Amino acid sequence: MTADEAGTALPVQGACYVYGVVPEPTDRAPAMDLPAVGNSQTQATFVRHRGIAAVISAVPTDRPLGTPEDLHAHARVLDSLAAATTAVVPFRFGTVLPDVRTVVEELLEEGRDDFAEILKRLHGQAQFTLRARYVQDAVLREVLGENPAIARLREEVAAKDEDASYYERVELGRAITDAIAGKRETDTAEIQRRLAPFAVATAHAEPAVAEGVVNASFLVPQDKWAAFEKAAEELAVQWHGRIQLRLLGPLAPYDFVDEAASEIEEGR
Template structure:
């Protein structure tokens, strides 16, 4: 029977799996496959697993249960293996790398920060602070029919938005980096201008949360910060 694989831990991990059932239409108990100093946390499956809400929540529940008792290498949703022997072979083959990563992640959790900015607030800032943008806008509002004016204003505002948000994102990250062991920047999407994950040691968690909360409260310009965590360290498993 095929296996769904949730995570890799050290053999010394407590592996408190009691009461956990896995993904799938007919979920099986979550169990461990052991090879030397490592364990893989798995459950038996009899069908192709798709990202349905119930299975996504189950995947995350297993990660969080493991994470509370020690370092874990969480696998992304959907990882499967043919059988126990296949899993054991992977654990044997890559044991040194897995053990090094577990040591690196020990005592840490991932926190994920996204930031967005109200477009109207930002536009008002640019028109107030940029003489060139203000002049172009005033000429358009006064009825100047030059067809190049809207294009010039649009290009100027677009460049200003990019420059300002890049500087703001850099400042936010730099303010939080002293609390992080590692960080991972990803391309922002939608209205966000920042998408960053930080690996925060447990003994710096309170300082980090206080600093982030103060920063979010004090920052102006219509900026909204959204912090998630503590999370399994998906972004830092190599």
């Protein structure tokens, strides 16, 4: 859809929720048969412009966005696009523009060259995210078995009154935390060694919980998806009962769009 067409063939009336940008589709069907953000009765659709397209849906303006259903709808549309299209530039949750003409003229037209270059860099790739966390009892047994001094301190603390053993308990907690930190570093490196060869880029984030190992994201070409998933499954079998692994994907490349955009900016 061009700017002129936007005035006569509106796929969405009024305010538009914008999920992201994709290469221009060849058909005119809705993007996804999934509930849209803010309105489960509508679907996402495309606004085309010069080889690219924004993925949008009608959005209500009489209430704020941000319910769990809204967040899930946003992710479902983007991740479905990642699995079904050659590339997608995901937008942050809550991107709303006043109308289709604004989407065309101020988003697609002004940003066309950058979007086209980012889509080219992400072509045929999707994000897989691995969330790893320790089974608490199992990792504690490992720490005690591998560190006799920590095991002895734990026995001494257990034999004393809680008030009398305050400083020993603080020391014990610090020692266990340090030992687990060492394991976390080793296990994160093993995840990287086993899975990174299938990816063109990786990103790691610190886990949000104490028993977390790592949240690792991998940008994987489509022809390596199966091999990547197999390698992750083998790691899960090896660590069964010790580390819980959860693999998400294919996803939109949330963790890699900024990097691609930065590379484009640096190349100018």
